[in-house]
Each structure stands twice: as structure tokens, then as C-alpha cells.
Amino acid sequence: xxxxxxxxxxxxxxxxxxxxxxxxxxxxxxxxxxxxxxxxxxxxxxxxxxxxxxxxxxxxxxxxxxxxxxxxxxxxxxxxxxxxxxxxxxxxxxxxxxxxxxxxxxxxxxxxxxxxxxxxxxxxxxxxxxxxxxxxxxxxxxxxxxxxxxxxxxxxxxxxxxxxxxxxxxxxxxxxxxxxxxxxxxxxxxxxxxxxxxxxxxxxxxxxxxxxxxxxxxxxxxxxxxxxxxxxxxxxxxxxxxxxxxxxxxx
Numbered sequence: 001x002x003x004x005x006x007x008x009x010x011x012x013x014x015x016x017x018x019x020x021x022x023x024x025x026x027x028x029x030x031x032x033x034x035x036x037x038x039x040x041x042x043x044x045x046x047x048x049x050x051x052x053x054x055x056x057x058x059x060x061x062x063x064x065x066x067x068x069x070x071x072x073x074x075x076x077x078x079x080x081x082x083x084x085x086x087x088x089x090x091x092x093x094x095x096x097x098x099x100x101x102x103x104x105x106x107x108x109x110x111x112x113x114x115x116x117x118x119x120x121x122x123x124x125x126x127x128x129x130x131x132x133x134x135x136x137x138x139x140x141x142x143x144x145x146x147x148x149x150x151x152x153x154x155x156x157x158x159x160x161x162x163x164x165x166x167x168x169x170x171x172x173x174x175x176x177x178x179x180x181x182x183x184x185x186x187x188x189x190x191x192x193x194x195x196x197x198x199x200x201x202x203x204x205x206x207x208x209x210x211x212x213x214x215x216x217x218x219x220x221x222x223x224x225x226x227x228x229x230x231x232x233x234x235x236x237x238x239x240x241x242x243x244x245x246x247x248x249x250x251x
Contacts (some may be wrong), residue, residue, distance in 0.1 A: 023059065024226040033063070
């Protein structure tokens with residue numbers, strides 16, 4: 001194997017950021033082990049992909065999909081080991097997975113808080129740790145995802161906002177440690193991204209907060225992931241990158 005191998009989590013819908021990342025990395029020559037939990041999206045108001053994971057894989061070529069529930073503490077290490085078993089190595093980890101539900105102050109639910117912390121924080125920490133242990137040679141790349149919580153409040157999704165703030169802090173904590181092992185780690189805040197979840201009214205209202213008059217697209221985020229995983233980004237680590245297209249949340 002001379003191709004680079006990437007593990008990408010959070011893939012269950014063709015219109016999602018994870019699928020866009022997979023398409024970019026596949027086009028650049030990565031061999032992919034992809035993972036997601038389609039049942040999570042199926043239960044959301046926006047719904048899952050009507051044609052399922054098979055439609056995502058059909059557009060990518062010869063890669064592998066391994067569903068996983070990241071609330072299982074054994075799942076992160078199993079995914080990393082699955083990539084090594086299948087391809088003999090793992091060079092890149094892109095953690096796009098997330099858990100998000102409405103959880104507002106005054107009506108906080110302990111079980112929902114725990115679920116956010118388990119999936120968004122614990123699973124991400126365990127994924128990075130397992131990846132670092134399995135990465136044996138060459139330039140390693142880790143890319144995590146946030147939502148810009150430090151730039152403004154997200155009081156309608158309080159547990160989600162707090163959990164993603166932890167992901168940003170994790171990026172900064174591990175920047176120096178992983179660089180010593182030849183691995184960069186960075187976190188992307190893609191800003192409001194049209195992945196099919198917003199109502200037409202929300203799409204129109206939020207679009208006015210962008211200078212271009214449009215939301216971010218999944219491929220906007222995927223292009224940045226592709227660059228961060230390239231040799232050109234070898235000197236960038238421990239950074240939280242706001243890639244929001246000039247979004248003005250205070251307008």
C-alpha cells in the first residue's frame with residue numbers, strides 16, 4: 001500500500017459534510033474506511049438519506065463502510081483497528097460525527113447532557129488516542145469539527161455547544177503533543193452549513209447574514225479538510241479554524 005488511508009466518521013447522508021469530505025479525500029487518492037450511525041439521522045426532523053449508505057458508497061468507488069455507535073466506549077478503537085486490518089495502516093482521521101438535540105437552560109436533561117459528552121467529547125478523545133497509537137510512520141493528520149461556540153451563544157443547544165467547546169480545547173491541548181509524533185491536529189468551525197436540516201424560513205433568514213447571501217456548503221468544509229490533510233499544511237497544528245465565509249452572527 002502506497003496510498004494514504006483515512007478514517008472518516010459521521011457519514012450517513014450524501015448532503016452531509018462527512019460525505020463531502022469522503023469524496024474529496026477519495027479524489028485525492030486516499031483509501032477510506034467510513035463510519036456513521038444512519039439511525040441517528042433517521043430519527044431527526046430532517047430525516048436520513050432516502051437511498052441510504054449504499055448511495056454514498058456508490059459514488060465513491062472501492063472503499064469500506066463500517067457503521068458504529070460511538071456511545072460504545074469500545075467503538076473508537078475498533079474503528080481504528082478496522083482501518084489497520086483492512087489497509088495495513090492509517091494516516092488520517094477526520095471526526096465529523098456529532099450528536100445534537102435541543103437542550104435549553106431551565107429544562108436541562110441529565111441523560112441528554114451525558115449523551116452529548118459521550119459522543120462528542122469522549123468518543124473523539126478515544127478516537128484520537130487510538131489513531132495516534134496506530135499511526136506508525138509518515139505524516140499523520142487529525143481534523144476535528146466544532147461550531148464556533150466561542151464566537152457567540154448557542155443557548156438553544158446548550159449541551160451541544162458545551163461539548164463542542166471541549167473539542168476545540170482538545171485540539172489546543174493535543175497540538176504540541178501530537179506534533180512531536182509527526183501528527184498535526186486541527187479543528188474546523190464551518191459556520192452555518194446547508195446539509196438539508198434547516199427550514200426554508202431559516203435558510204432565507206440566515207443567508208442574509210452572509211456577505212455572499214448564501215450558506216456554507218459541505219464542500220466548502222471538505223476543501224479545507226483536504227488542504228489540512230495535504231503536505232502543504234504540515235506546519236499547521238493545534239488550531240481552531242473559522243471557515244465561515246464572513247458570517248456576521250451579530251448583524
